[in-house]
Amino acid sequence: MRLTTKGRYAVTAMLDLAFHSQIKPVTLTDIAARQTISLSYLEQLFARLRRAGMVKGVRGPGGGYKLCRKTSDINIADIIAAVNEPLDSTKCGGEANCQKDQACLTHDLWMGLSEQIRDYLKGISLADLLEKNQVQEVAIRQHHDAQQVIEIYRHPD
Amino acid sequence: MRLTTKGRYAVTAMLDLAFHSQIKPVTLTDIAARQTISLSYLEQLFARLRRAGMVKGVRGPGGGYKLCRKTSDINIADIIAAVNEPLDSTKCGGEANCQKDQACLTHDLWMGLSEQIRDYLKGISLADLLEKNQVQEVAIRQHHDAQQVIEIYRHPD
DNA sequence: ACTTAACCTAGCAAAATAGTCAACTATTGT
DNA sequence: ACAATAGTTGACTATTTTGCTAGGTTAAGT
Numbered sequence: 001m002r003l004t005t006k007g008r009y010a011v012t013a014m015l016d017l018a019f020h021s022q023i024k025p026v027t028l029t030d031i032a033a034r035q036t037i038s039l040s041y042l043e044q045l046f047a048r049l050r051r052a053g054m055v056k057g058v059r060g061p062g063g064g065y066k067l068c069r070k071t072s073d074i075n076i077a078d079i080i081a082a083v084n085e086p087l088d089s090t091k092c093g094g095e096a097n098c099q100k101d102q103a104c105l106t107h108d109l110w111m112g113l114s115e116q117i118r119d120y121l122k123g124i125s126l127a128d129l130l131e132k133n134q135v136q137e138v139a140i141r142q143h144h145d146a147q148q149v150i151e152i153y154r155h156p157d
Numbered sequence: 158m159r160l161t162t163k164g165r166y167a168v169t170a171m172l173d174l175a176f177h178s179q180i181k182p183v184t185l186t187d188i189a190a191r192q193t194i195s196l197s198y199l200e201q202l203f204a205r206l207r208r209a210g211m212v213k214g215v216r217g218p219g220g221g222y223k224l225c226r227k228t229s230d231i232n233i234a235d236i237i238a239a240v241n242e243p244l245d246s247t248k249c250g251g252e253a254n255c256q257k258d259q260a261c262l263t264h265d266l267w268m269g270l271s272e273q274i275r276d277y278l279k280g281i282s283l284a285d286l287l288e289k290n291q292v293q294e295v296a297i298r299q300h301h302d303a304q305q306v307i308e309i310y311r312h313p314d
Numbered sequence: 315a316c317t318t319a320a321c322c323t324a325g326c327a328a329a330a331t332a333g334t335c336a337a338c339t340a341t342t343g344t
Numbered sequence: 345a346c347a348a349t350a351g352t353t354g355a356c357t358a359t360t361t362t363g364c365t366a367g368g369t370t371a372a373g374t
Contacts, residue, residue: 001160002160002161003158003159003161003274004159004160006330006331012266028350029350037333038332038333039334040333041331041334043353050351059349059350060342060348060349061343061348063341063349063350063351064350064351065351085330109172109286109289113168120273124273129266161361161362163361163363184320195365196364197366198363200320200321204322214319214320214321215319215320216320216371216373217317217318217371217374218374219319219372220318220371220373221319
């Protein structure tokens with residue numbers, strides 16, 4: 001389990017998607033604008049997320065991306081694993097050069113630790129994160145903004 | 158909290174140090190040989206660990222490095238944090254450009270998650286990891302002893 | 315003095331990260 | 345049918361991080 005900014009980008013984008021794709025698909029352009037991530041970088045990340053079966057692309061006007069599963073069925077560990085290269089189990093990938101070595105022992109130790117972190121992140125879903133914090137405040141504000149837009153369009157004078 | 162191979166190297170080296178520095182300081186050359194990490198890279202890592210007050214260097218012949226604290230008082234999160242750059246809190250470092258933005262909210266969300274991981278790793282000490290290692294060694298030794306016992310009982314003459 | 319090993323500095327190659335550009339294909343509203 | 349939208353792909357570039365090399369200086373034991 002590797003934790004870098006790449007994983008953070010992926011989780012952030014998925015959070016954005018989860019939040020905004022309730023009604024209709026969300027374009028990467030929108031996510032890029034909201035989260036200040038470059039569009040093309042997002043394309044790369046979402047290509048991996050799509051291959052991992054986490055999101056689905058909808059083409060044509062009104063298209064975009066939407067989640068394949070419920071937010072409660074998508075966990076953080078899977079998102080991060082999807083955008084990262086499958087970490088090669090390093091030097092002692094079961095080979096003979098590292099059987100009775102102490103290097104292999106500490107390696108096992110680290111692998112165990114890594115596994116614990118993965119399990120920990122597997123226990124946190126998108127829904128958990130969405131539930132937290134002042135996300136609702138944003139909902140209210142954005143609803144308000146949307147209302148204003150409606151007002152403007154309603155009275156175009 | 159960032160999790161990369163760099164942090165793994167640091168934890169591995171600290172484990173080696175904790176395991177071998179019971180009697181006298183351990184040279185980086187020894188650790189480099191045992192853990193197959195380049196000497197100079199270890200020097201870089203230990204420079205940071207030293208500045209973080211986790212290890213102490215002893216110069217001259219018979220010198221090397223030793224831990225500043227008990228293994229039970231050294232946790233994994235601190236080791237990893239010591240060798241990593243202090244991650245700039247990114248774009249919205251409390252500035253005005255990101256106050257009511259949604260980008261800042263998801264950022265907060267990620268920071269919260271990161272904090273959870275840090276707390277989790279803070280709860281794991283070197284002593285904890287060593288204990289596991291010890292258990293394994295004991296298991297191996299006991300297996301070996303058991304074999305000898307079997308031998309003895311097989312040829313009791 | 316001489317050796318040992320920490321400590322320091324600069325630099326470098328490979329990899330990962332982050333982002334750009336351009337061409338292409340599929341879908342849909344009009 | 346056609347134009348607009350939006351996903352898809354691949355190649356390409358810049359920056360940062362990683363892991364390592366090579367060369368020193370400094371402190372402490374023999």
